Amino acid sequence: MPRNSTDAHSTGPRIYVACLASYNAGRLHGAWIDAAQDLDDVWAEIRAMLRASPFPNVEVTCPDCEGADPQVSRCETCKGRGNVPSAEEWAIHDHEGFEGLKIDEYEAIDRVVQLANVLDNLGTEAEAFVAWWHNGTAGKDPDAWEDEFREAYRGTYRTIADYAEEVLGETYDLDSIPPLLAGHIDWDGVARELETGGDIWTADGGDGVLVFDNTV
Ligand SMILES: [Zn+2]
Helix, strand or coil: CCHHHHHCCCCEEEEEEEHHHHCCCCCCCEEEEECCCCCCHHHHHHHHHHHHCCCEEEEEECCCCCCCCCCCCCCCCCCCCCCEEEEEEEEEEEECCCCCCCCCCCCHHHHHHHHHHHHEEEEEEHHHHHHHHHHCCCCCCHHHHHHHHHEEEEEEEECCCCCCCCHHHHCCHHHHHHHHHHCCCCCHHHHHHHHHHCCCCEEEEEEEEEEEEECC
């Protein structure tokens, strides 16, 4: 897919939206769109791309006069007609900046935009979000995804034993254990216990292990 040179520096989640009338005619017409913005703004860019299509096949409301009464409108864009030509069908033919999250060609745009905004908000935690997402525990409400993730994500640790030591250190006063004994705690075994007991689940990532709470 061609890269739009004007926003090639963008590193946030982007989608390449292609005009299918052009595609079916053997022409590439489409636009790279920043997906981490308001849904309305994404739609506006998709519609603008379709109106600019070399293969228009429908009429749509003029974006400048919004279909004002042709009797009185002096709109230059539509010459007072209230409508302008446009292509109609589109699909997501490429995407980037989604941290390995798979976006289907016909994925609902509101879900794509929601995911893009969550990834953008999370920054360095985006990788962990993707692992959480692929685990299939996300609920039905896209607006809740970020909160659900934050509730479940315990952090990134070098090893799962490090996590076990930290979390049990918060629950129990490990300092009160004589050093002679403390040095012999089997943190790997404790960690396995937490995992097999279903309290947590983990995924590789962040140069270590991503830890998620299974109980939320
Ligand atoms: Zn107009």
